[in-house]
Structures are given as C-alpha cells and as structure tokens.
Amino acid sequence: MNDLASTPQPDHTPPERPARQRKPDWIRVRAPVSEGYHETRKLMRELNLNTVCEEAACPNIGECWTKKHATVMILGDVCTRACAFCNVKTGMPRAVDPMEPENTAIAAAKMGLEHIVITSVDRDDLPDGGASQFVKVIEALRRTTPKTTIEILTPDFRGKMRRAVEMICEAGPDVYNHNLETVPRLYPTIRPGARYYASLRLLEEVKSHNPLIFTKSGIMLGLGEQRLEVHQVMDDMRSAEVDFITMGQYLQPTPKHAAVEEFVTPKAFAAYGAIARAKGFLQVASSPLTRSSYHAGDDFAKMRAAREEKLAREQERAKA
Numbered sequence: 001m002n003d004l005a006s007t008p009q010p011d012h013t014p015p016e017r018p019a020r021q022r023k024p025d026w027i028r029v030r031a032p033v034s035e036g037y038h039e040t041r042k043l044m045r046e047l048n049l050n051t052v053c054e055e056a057a058c059p060n061i062g063e064c065w066t067k068k069h070a071t072v073m074i075l076g077d078v079c080t081r082a083c084a085f086c087n088v089k090t091g092m093p094r095a096v097d098p099m100e101p102e103n104t105a106i107a108a109a110k111m112g113l114e115h116i117v118i119t120s121v122d123r124d125d126l127p128d129g130g131a132s133q134f135v136k137v138i139e140a141l142r143r144t145t146p147k148t149t150i151e152i153l154t155p156d157f158r159g160k161m162r163r164a165v166e167m168i169c170e171a172g173p174d175v176y177n178h179n180l181e182t183v184p185r186l187y188p189t190i191r192p193g194a195r196y197y198a199s200l201r202l203l204e205e206v207k208s209h210n211p212l213i214f215t216k217s218g219i220m221l222g223l224g225e226q227r228l229e230v231h232q233v234m235d236d237m238r239s240a241e242v243d244f245i246t247m248g249q250y251l252q253p254t255p256k257h258a259a260v261e262e263f264v265t266p267k268a269f270a271a272y273g274a275i276a277r278a279k280g281f282l283q284v285a286s287s288p289l290t291r292s293s294y295h296a297g298d299d300f301a302k303m304r305a306a307r308e309e310k311l312a313r314e315q316e317r318a319k320a
C-alpha cells in the first residue's frame, strides 16, 4: 500500500469563489439605447476623450448620456493604482495628451453643459500627480464656456498633495470633490494605495485655500462597513467642512474585484441621508444609484441655494 494513501494530503481543490450576488430590482437600469447616448459617445470618440462613465461601467450611463451629461476622465485611461473596487485599467500610463484641455472645452461647448464634472486616473508617475492638467482643463473651460460651472474630482496626489491642491484651487473650480470611498477600517483591502487621513487632509486643505470652493466627498456602501463607521465618516467629513456628501451602492465590476457584501436597501440609504442632513451637510445625495457625478449639476444648484439661505439666516441673526 502506498504510504501516501494513509497520510493526510494537502487539499488542492481551488477555493470556491463566492457566488456573485444577484442584483436586487432597485439596482436594475435600462440599457443605453437613446439617440442622445449615441451622440455623446460619438463626440467623446471624435475628441479623443475618455469618460469615467464608460471606464467605471457606471449603471447610470443610459440616463446621463441621454441628457448629454458625461464625466470626462483626463490624463488617460490607465491608472497607476489598483483599487479593489475600481474597473479602470492599471499599468503604465501613456504620455499626457496636450490637446485634452481644449478638447474637453469643445465637448462642454458642443454639449451645452451648464455644469461639467472632470475626473482623472491616478498619475503617481507624474511629478505633479497630474495637477497641472487639471489647471489647464479649468482654464480652457473658463475661456471657451465661461458660464459652465466646473466640478473636479481628483485623486489624492500622494506625496504631492499640498502643491497640487494649491495649484488647482488657484485655478478656481466651483466644486472640489475627493472621495473617501469607504470607511477607514476597509482601506487596507479596498483602497490599499491610499490613506484615509491623507484624503481627509486634502479636503481640509481645499477649504483652507479658498473657503468659497464647495467641497464634496463620497463613500460606497455595501463593502462590509458598519452603520456606526458610516456615521463616523460623516463626522470626519463635517470636521473637514465638507459641504456635500454622496453615498451609493458599491457594485462589483468583475468577479476579480471586491465582492458586494450587502445590497443596502433604499430605505437604509434614506436613513443615512437623513442623518447626514442632521449633521449639517449643505447637500446630501444618498440612494443605491448615487454616484459622485450623478445629477451633479442639479445638486450643485441646490447646494449653492442652500449656502445662500444659510448666509442670509446668519446675517439676520447677527442683526437681531
């Protein structure tokens, strides 16, 4: 008898992949088929622009592109990081496209945008992390479509944050968004290349440069976070004077990405939204399909109105 037959052998059966959870009804969206969708797609290709809508496989693309709301992703389509939640390609990025600022401005003009959201991949390979390209895009937009309000959603500019934020704030975007993405406990697995407190500091830094720039930040829910951890993130954002919080359901882009731990119900999103409002955010977006740039123009208008009301109330109180 072979010895091996009686010796316990290591189990080489591949571990079972956790089954992908079936999406609940409230997540299902219609396929993008409208004429507006195809026009937006054509324009982006003609101008050689990337969008986070496509790269992140956003579920709202049908709705947003029908209305010609696309979020332009500058600095290429290859990211130097590999976050466990993100669908954007990872690797060595290509050279920065010098035509990107002008092309972004042309796209905004052709789409007749009142509000534009610009984001980027992480460019840890560039000496300024890509901050100067954000500045050039803002400047091109101000020249070409001066009435368009500008929202930027930046990376954390690891190791170069202070100078990058200073340059961008001087260019004067209307909204500066930087997402915390998840609760601090989950950073090592979900956002291993980033630091929670460095991201919070970035948001504080924007306000210290120019308190008039609205700040915005968001987290994904359904990654295994606890309710009290979400409340703590809200408190941290408020201590950094963040004006606008977004909360949306995390969706697993491919089986290789972090699994969905929970589909948070619309009722639970509404409850988180109510708590965020009570904590003093000027604007709150909390629903399963909320994304940083979803309905960004309408929400910007509401946030601006909320600030004006708040200032008027404070002036009234000061007079009394």
Ligand code: SF4
Binding pocket: 052, 053, 054, 058, 059, 060, 061, 062, 064, 065, 069, 070, 071, 291, 292, 293, 294, 295
């Ligand atoms: S929510 Fe944002 S990323 Fe998604 S399709 Fe709309 S604009 Fe694009």
